[in-house]
Amino acid sequence: MTKQRVLLLGATGETGGSILEGLLEDSDAFVVEALVRPSSSDKPKVKALTDRGVKIRVADIEGPIEKLIDILAGADVLISAIDAMSQLAQIRLVTAAKEAGVKRFVPCAFTTVAPPGGVMALRDQKEEVYQHVRKLYLPYTIIDVGYWYQLSFPTLPSGRVDYACLFKTRTEIHNGGSMPTMLTDQRDIGSFVALIIKDSRTLNKSVFGYGEFLSENEVYETLEALSGEKIDRKYVSSEEIAAARASNAAALKSDPNAIPNLISAFREDYHYSKYVRGDNTPANAAYLGYLNTRELYPEFKPRTFEEFARELLDGRLPKPYQHLVFDTA
Ligand SMILES: NC(=O)c1ccc[n+]([C@@H]2O[C@H](COP(=O)([O-])OP(=O)(O)OC[C@H]3O[C@@H](n4cnc5c(N)ncnc54)[C@H](OP(=O)(O)O)[C@@H]3O)[C@@H](O)[C@H]2O)c1
Incomplete structure (x- = not known):
């Protein structure tokens, strides 16, 4: 070849x-x-x-x-x-x-x-x-490819997974947490x-392509079950997401190229799209004309979230963006 x-x-x-x-x-x-x-x-x-x-x-x-x-x-x-x-x-x-x-x-x-x-x-x-x-x-x-497992897991009260987390704390649940979304290692x-x-x-x-189709509630419950810890969830409503998007839009209008404005806008758009609109689904991908890797390559088995979570809890994962830490997701 x-x-x-x-x-x-x-x-x-x-x-x-x-x-x-x-x-x-x-x-x-x-x-x-x-x-x-x-x-x-x-x-x-x-x-x-x-x-x-x-x-x-x-x-x-x-x-x-x-x-x-x-x-x-x-x-x-x-x-x-x-x-x-x-x-x-x-x-x-x-x-x-x-x-x-x-x-x-x-x-x-x-x-x-x-x-x-x-x-x-x-x-x-x-x-x-x-x-x-x-x-x-x-x-x-x-x-x-959906959203990374590496950016989707919550932090635990013990601090056990902080080493691999881009955020100081990540305990937010958006719009009730029940909207499933495609996630990938x-x-x-x-x-x-x-x-x-x-x-x-x-x-x-x-x-x-994606690894799993899971809601935030399912992701949090998996980590709780595997770690034995209870996560103190911070609930963020769809109205709060809408208000944050409006304020980001105003900031971007006054300074469209400011990196912090862009980071905030991109982050809140993800919350809106994944958890309020529910865009990131296999059905919507098919509607938008995408081909599905599960149909093209049925022999390829992506990592599951549980496999990822076990490695995370064992301290075996690198932190993405080594040099960065954000206060919250
Ligand atoms: N699905 C998800 O969950 C998810 C999460 C994060 C990102 N993403 C997407 O993934 C994409 C890549 O983002 P990332 O975060 O992986 O990027 P990243 O880690 O910041 O890396 C960017 C790369 O682009 C290179 N680069 C930047 N400007 C360049 C230029 N002018 N010429 C040549 N090389 C240049 C950088 O090289 P240097 O070494 O020179 O800096 C670096 O290798 C983004 O579009 C983002 O939307 C998706």
């Missing part, structure tokens, strides 16, 4: 790191290269990629387009796992990928399922990139991506 040459933007990040692992595990199928920005090319994380045999391609995706086209030329697949705040920086990358003849572009989706048009500001930025892809008839695959994203980009059925399609 001829190996696909895959160029990955974001290999040093959380999502991109998972994708890197998934691709490297399938070394019969892929030759993996990392697209790195000039300001990061000397970082230890990039050196660590070289040590694993990943070729580094240094490019400024907002720099001269001819140089970018040269670097993208010959890539079978270009994957972008750029951070949430930088979605629109992909527009030039798309233009360059088309010029370079990239055979499949995987834009930075990797999020929950939701319709475009005012539900989630982050989704709408991603959709702007997808529209540019389609306008150019660049071959593509959009991959969504971050480590499985790369396996989904490897399966999907080898598959001609997924070309010019959206595809979703």
